[in-house]
Amino acid sequence: MKSERNLTLSDLARIAGVSTSTASRALNDNPVIKQSTRERIQALAKEHNFSINAAASRLRTQRTNVVAVILNLIEHTEQSINDPFLLKVVGDLNQALNDKGYELLLSNSFMATDDWYNYFINSRRADGLIVVGQGKSEQKAIDAAKAGAPLVVWGDPNSQSGYPIIGSNNRLGGKLATQHLIESGHKRLVFLGDTGHAEMGERYAGYVEAHNEAGLEHDTALIFPIDLTSQAAYNKINETILQHGLNFDGIVACSDMVALGALKALKERYIAIPGEVGIVGFDDIAMAELLHPALTTIRQNTREAASVMVTQLLNQLNGKPAFSEVIDIELIVRKSAS
Structure with missing residues (x-):
């Protein structure tokens, strides 16, 4: 008998009492083969230290996997x-x-x-x-x-x-974020994100829709088309406050990282969150609930x-x-x- 080191697929099929094609499908976990058969052949392969030559398999199937x-x-x-x-x-x-x-x-x-x-x-x-x-x-x-x-x-x-x-349903997400701020008493809302980006554009459309349904006009001067980073958000909020004072009371951020930058800029100026400015992010990354205050957000x-x-x-x-x-x-x- 051949040593286990030189065991071929046909040898394994013979030991298992099945055809070579069945053995191959079982080792590749093909659902065409009954689960009990797959498990038995896979166990035999493990017992005999047999593994498929991945390169040869890829050549046969013309797939790289x-x-x-x-x-x-x-x-x-x-x-x-x-x-x-x-x-x-x-x-x-x-x-x-x-x-x-x-x-x-x-x-x-x-x-x-x-x-x-x-x-x-x-x-x-x-x-x-x-x-x-x-x-x-x-x-x-x-x-x-x-x-x-x-x-x-x-x-x-x-x-x-x-x-x-x-x-995700980006438009609905932008709308829910904006509605939540409006219902919490915030009326002058910044949209912080690049509206030329496909997904962010939909979130902006939801922001506009929520304003319209609430009977509020959205101020286009509060639309900030920034890069999708916390640093860009931090810089923009600082620049806005320096130039115009605190002329907004809410922020709809296009991502949690953008919200993080805005939150940092506000906290450094001792602006109360959410008392003076409410913030809603988008994504629900792991650190969102660890921030202080914990970030209200749209979960994807x-x-x-x-x-x-x-x-x-x-x-x-x-x-x-x-x-x-x-x-x-x-x-x-x-x-x-x-």
């Missing part, structure tokens, strides 16, 4: 992978991909240059693409999809596109979103239709705008 996750950062931004929300999205995507037997290749829109199809798919770096963020331009994603790249985007799911977009369900994105991408890889989908959001009331 890798998905490229691209952080679609806008030009001239200081936002990076260090952003806690992006880290959370990437972490949840990694888990969702691993659960389906795929590895994650992390890149960004600058590293990938302009031709995502050739850089990732044609060069066989990855089987498909998950793009985190529409940013201000979708051209790279549009070109990749037209070239035939299996592609899913995290962004505004109400956008018209030739590929599936998964994302990134775990559910990651699962949906992976499912829609695998549908494309398996020749099935894929669709955009809206993920529910939730207002989390804490102390910054109670």
Whole structure:
């Protein structure tokens, strides 16, 4: 008998009393094979120190079992992978991909240059693409999809596109954040975020809608199109107070990191939160409830979103239709705008 070191797939199939194709499917956890059979063959493989030659398997299937996750950062931004929300999205995507037997290749829109199809798919770096963020331009994603790249985007799911977009109900989130501040007695509300960004533009639309429904005019002088970082928010709030005094009593921040910068600027000036200025963020990152005061925010369900994105991408890889989908959001009331 062959040594376990040289055991082949056909040897393992013979030991298990099944065909070679059944053994292969069982080792790849293919649901076509009964779970009890899969578990028995996998246990035999472990007992005999057998593992599939991954490289040979990939050559046979023409699959890399890798998905490229691209952080679609806008030009001239200081936002990076260090952003806690992006880290959370990437972490949840990694888990969702691993659960389906795929590895994650992390890149960004600058590293990938302009031709995502050739850089990732044609060069066989990855089987498909998950793009985190529409940013201000979708051209790279549009070109990749037209070239035939299996592609899913995290962004505004109400956008018209030739590929599936998964994302939160951004307009409703912006509306709920604004309504909460108005109902708490705040009337002059800053919108802190870049309205030219697809998702932030929808949050701004919700901000405007809430004002209209409350019979309030929103002051366009209080719309601050800043970069998506805490430092940009900190600088803008300081600059505004220096130039105009405290001419607002509430802030709708486009992200929790932006809210964090605004909160810091106000606290350094001993401005009471929420007594003088209420703040609502967006994302519900882990540190939101640890801030002082704890941050009222709009929670995005990134775990559910990651699962949906992976499912829609695998549908494309398996020749099935894929669709955009809206993920529910939730207002989390804490102390910054109670």
